Amino acid sequence: MRQSESFTSVNSRAECNLPSLEGHRVASSSRPAPPPWALIGVGSNGLEPFRTRRGSCAGSSRASHVGSRFSSDLPADARRLPAPRPAMAAADGSLLDVAAAPRTFSRRPRAQAGQQAKATKRKYPASSEAPPAKRKNETSLLPAKKTSAKETQRTFKGNTQKTFSPKKYSVSTNDRNQEEKRCIKTSSLFKNNPEIPELHRPVVKQVQEKVFTSAAFHELGLHPHLISTINTVLKMSSMTRVQKQTIPALLEGRDALVRSQTGSGKTLAYCIPVVQSLQAMQSKIQVSVKCVFLLLPILALQSFDTVQKLLKPFTWIVPGVLMGGEKRKSEKARLRKGINILISTPGRLVDHIKSTKNIHFSRIRWLVFDEADRILDLGFEKDITIILNAINAECQERQNVLLSATLTEGVTRLADISLHSPVTISVLDESHDQFNPKGEVAQEVSPPQTGDELNSFAIPERLDQHVTLVPSKLRLVSLAAFILQKCKFEKDQKMIVFFSSCELVEFHYHLFLQTLLSSSGTPALGQLPSASTRLKFLRLHGNMEQEERTAVFQEFSHSKRGVLLCTDVAARGLDLPQVTWIVQYNAPSSPAEYIHRIGRTARIGCHGSSLLILAPSEAEYVNSLASHKINVSEIKMEDILSVLIRDDCFKGRRWRNQKSHAVGPQEIRERATVLQTIFEDYVHSNEKRVSWAKKALQSFIRAYATYPRELKHIFHVRSLHLGHVAKSFGLRDAPQNLTVSAIKKRKANLKRPDLHKKTRSKHHLAEILRSEYSSGMEASVAKVKKQNKHEEPGSRPLQLSVQPAPCLGHGKKLRNGKKPKKAY
Numbered sequence: 034m035r036q037s038e039s040f041t042s043v044n045s046r047a048e049c050n051l052p053s054l055e056g057h058r059v060a061s062s063s064r065p066a067p068p069p070w071a072l073i074g075v076g077s078n079g080l081e082p083f084r085t086r087r088g089s090c091a092g093s094s095r096a097s098h099v100g101s102r103f104s105s106d107l108p109a110d111a112r113r114l115p116a117p118r119p120a121m122a123a124a125d126g127s128l129l130d131v132a133a134a135p136r137t138f139s140r141r142p143r144a145q146a147g148q149q150a151k152a153t154k155r156k157y158p159a160s161s162e163a164p165p166a167k168r169k170n171e172t173s174l175l176p177a178k179k180t181s182a183k184e185t186q187r188t189f190k191g192n193t194q195k196t197f198s199p200k201k202y203s204v205s206t207n208d209r210n211q212e213e214k215r216c217i218k219t220s221s222l223f224k225n226n227p228e229i230p231e232l233h234r235p236v237v238k239q240v241q242e243k244v245f246t247s248a249a250f251h252e253l254g255l256h257p258h259l260i261s262t263i264n265t266v267l268k269m270s271s272m273t274r275v276q277k278q279t280i281p282a283l284l285e286g287r288d289a290l291v292r293s294q295t296g297s298g299k300t301l302a303y304c305i306p307v308v309q310s311l312q313a314m315q316s317k318i319q320v321s322v323k324c325v326f327l328l329l330p331i332l333a334l335q336s337f338d339t340v341q342k343l344l345k346p347f348t349w350i351v352p353g354v355l356m357g358g359e360k361r362k363s364e365k366a367r368l369r370k371g372i373n374i375l376i377s378t379p380g381r382l383v384d385h386i387k388s389t390k391n392i393h394f395s396r397i398r399w400l401v402f403d404e405a406d407r408i409l410d411l412g413f414e415k416d417i418t419i420i421l422n423a424i425n426a427e428c429q430e431r432q433n434v435l436l437s438a439t440l441t442e443g444v445t446r447l448a449d450i451s452l453h454s455p456v457t458i459s460v461l462d463e464s465h466d467q468f469n470p471k472g473e474v475a476q477e478v479s480p481p482q483t484g485d486e487l488n489s490f491a492i493p494e495r496l497d498q499h500v501t502l503v504p505s506k507l508r509l510v511s512l513a514a515f516i517l518q519k520c521k522f523e524k525d526q527k528m529i530v531f532f533s534s535c536e537l538v539e540f541h542y543h544l545f546l547q548t549l550l551s552s553s554g555t556p557a558l559g560q561l562p563s564a565s566t567r568l569k570f571l572r573l574h575g576n577m578e579q580e581e582r583t584a585v586f587q588e589f590s591h592s593k594r595g596v597l598l599c600t601d602v603a604a605r606g607l608d609l610p611q612v613t614w615i616v617q618y619n620a621p622s623s624p625a626e627y628i629h630r631i632g633r634t635a636r637i638g639c640h641g642s643s644l645l646i647l648a649p650s651e652a653e654y655v656n657s658l659a660s661h662k663i664n665v666s667e668i669k670m671e672d673i674l675s676v677l678i679r680d681d682c683f684k685g686r687r688w689r690n691q692k693s694h695a696v697g698p699q700e701i702r703e704r705a706t707v708l709q710t711i712f713e714d715y716v717h718s719n720e721k722r723v724s725w726a727k728k729a730l731q732s733f734i735r736a737y738a739t740y741p742r743e744l745k746h747i748f749h750v751r752s753l754h755l756g757h758v759a760k761s762f763g764l765r766d767a768p769q770n771l772t773v774s775a776i777k778k779r780k781a782n783l784k785r786p787d788l789h790k791k792t793r794s795k796h797h798l799a800e801i802l803r804s805e806y807s808s809g810m811e812a813s814v815a816k817v818k819k820q821n822k823h824e825e826p827g828s829r830p831l832q833l834s835v836q837p838a839p840c841l842g843h844g845k846k847l848r849n850g851k852k853p854k855k856a857y
């Protein structure tokens with residue numbers, strides 16, 4: 034750990050040269066002059082004063098540890114603490130660290146904290162004499178020691194920082210302003226961070242698929258109108274590999290289990306044979322359902338659109354979509370009129386099976402599950418069981434197809450009970466061709482892939498994957514800098530940023546909208562005057578109304594640029610053209626989700642890039658990815674932050690008058706601090722925003738607690754440094770109640786080392802995910818939750834127990850007497 038770091042930018046809040054912030058300051062100055070206790074710190078370098086409410090003295094803040102609170106939460110009187118001793122405030126050059134660092138999940142003995150506080154006092158007594166300009170071992174003070182074990186080994190490798198000498202606090206009113214200027218400290222972003230480890234990433238050979246073949250659609254013997262629609266309406270001529278392998282197999286009447294990389298054209302691989310076979314029926318088909326596509330809600334409209342296009346020449350075939358957001362009554366009416374190709378979410382279809390008389394499956398010919406693994410992940414097994422039973426009860430013959438870019442164990446079991454003598458189509462790398470030189474023969478496999486194959490996923494060839502290691506305190510500025518770099522300073526960039534919860538999306542969406550964007554000429558409070566019109570933010574998550582989601586999807590689809598902030602609701606299947614960057618701000622909970630997220634770019638042979646943002650303590654995740662044959666290369670955080678040099682809004686006062694000078698790391702850090710201060714000012718501009726940020730932080734921690742067991746050694750709440758994480762939400766301190774509840778929770782967990790823990794977190798995750806994909810079936814979701822509540826944790830079996838079809842159909846039931854396994 035670097036011991037003598039000190040950094041001028043810690044004070045650079047005051048250096049922020051933004052009219053908006055000046056405006057803020059003017060507004061503040063119209064209020065009564067801040068009492069002396071409200072001003073902390075020292076600015077021997079002549080920095081402007083910065084008001085802060087963190088009035089408690091550094092030493093006591095550290096010593097009190099868990100007991101320290103947001104000053105805003107304190108009654109007014111309580112906030113009027115004695116004036117902080119400048120020497121203490123300057124002790125480590127950082128008030129943030131004072132406030133934030135002690136709030137880890139591990140308790141710190143009071144005595145020790147008290148001793149250190151005293152030591153601090155001894156070292157820098159409140160005297161009229163300025164302490165030495167340089168101090169040694171500044172960072173060896175409390176915060177680093179308080180950092181969790183995991184983080185203590187790591188310190189941000191920074192350059193030597195400048196030290197601010199504390200000045201004597203003046204009570205003279207005349208000199209107050211002058212004095213305040215010298216007494217201000219703002220948070221330090223670059224101190225007491227865990228060290229960023231060297232990434233020794235293993236280079237693995239990624240599984241690759243070639244997307245296109247030279248074969249044309251007309252080679253398949255399709256109806257000429259269908260071929261011309263594909264050529265002219267969809268503007269496609271040659272088939273992709275998955276299409277070349279899947280379409281003939283399905284046209285032969287086979288069941289199929291299809292796995293091929295994201296963006297390789299799986300949708301058409303099943304839509305084309307369905308349309309071909311329906312149009313070929315002798316008598317024009319009647320009102321009955323001929324085909325059911327079971328999809329995730331967000332994908333239903335997209336597939337409906339594709340089917341509609343293919344059906345242009347075959348107007349008698351009627352497609353219809355059932356999904357949340359529409360009244361059941363109108364859906365029933367459409368079902369009564371007749372739908373031939375029914376595109377539905379599992380939940381919505383179950384609802385109609387139970388309540389709609391006019392839904393019959395006696396003439397069904399096809400059943401397709403797209404993103405089959407996700408449907409199971411989301412805990413829709415019961416719905417799938419009901420659907421399979423309802424269909425099996427009525428139909429004699431049909432084809433079943435399961436597709437995904439990531440086939441998992443659960444899908445193999447679903448395949449086992451729903452597919453009949455399936456072909457397994459897995460479009461892998463060249464080695465596949467060596468066995469199938471023509472690339473035509475689909476493999477007959479039962480059961481499908483296991484072990485290594487299920488564990489490794491194909492990555493689009495032209496997708497560059499990156500990772501960056503960023504200490505928690507710097508996450509927010511790093512993300513913002515990356516967005517600015519790509520979407521403000523580069524042309525026509527379209528970026529998707531993944532977060533782990535709806536609250537996180539909402540928080541960052543509003544924060545960025547209010548701080549990074551300036552729609553009108555006059556920036557509002559906290560906005561950057563130079564924000565470019567190139568920046569455009571959208572958000573998408575499961576708490577939004579279906580209509581709103583659709584509107585956002587359409588807008589982002591048609592937009593040439595923009596930043597979409599979203600949850601995993603957008604990770605699967607969405608075909609958003611020309612997305613250039615995928616950013617994963619929160620790591621996904623499984624390699625499969627990683628694959629689907631990054632798969633929103635580099636589709637159908639295009640070029641794309643992805644960036645995964647990890648904390649230093651999460652660096653091992655790179656190895657976990659490598660074990661699934663996923664390669665990432667590192668981008669240094671400093672390189673991301675260096676873009677701030679291109680925007681003079683972030684110029685520190687010290688550099689303001691220097692027109693041209695060599696830009697060093699010091700200035701980059703100062704600018705990063707200016708940006709962080711903009712965020713903090715915005716968040717702390719009123720109580721509502723503070724509590725909104727706290728909620729987002731809470732949601733982050735909740736989501737963090739749901740990482741599966743196999744990733745817990747990398748992502749564990751106990752390794753989070755709450756004070757530092759709070760900083761990435763624009764909070765100047767860690768909310769105390771969070772710390773306490775986390776500690777309580779941990780204690781409770783320690784007392785209950787039973788089987789329940791694992792299962793509960795799994796159920797919790799499934800519930801979060803399910804609500805993300807809610808299809809407007811609140812009643813049934815609530816029912817599921819209620820059921821789960823009454824269920825003994827761990828007792829929930831895999832619900833895929835399918836009744837036998839009376840006339841055999843294609844379904845199989847689980848063998849009696851065999852204990853059903855849990856899905857995940």
Ligand SMILES: Nc1ncnc2c1ncn2[C@@H]1O[C@H](COP(=O)(O)OP(=O)(O)OP(=O)(O)O)[C@@H](O)[C@H]1O
Pocket residue numbers: 268269270271272273276293294295296297298299300301437438605606607608632636637
């Ligand atoms: N033969 C083709 N030629 C050109 N473009 C194609 C072809 N087939 C499909 N596409 C286009 O490729 C894009 C991706 O297709 P699709 O959404 O079906 O991929 P996918 O494999 O289902 O991806 P995911 O696994 O992410 O759901 C779509 O825009 C589609 O129109």
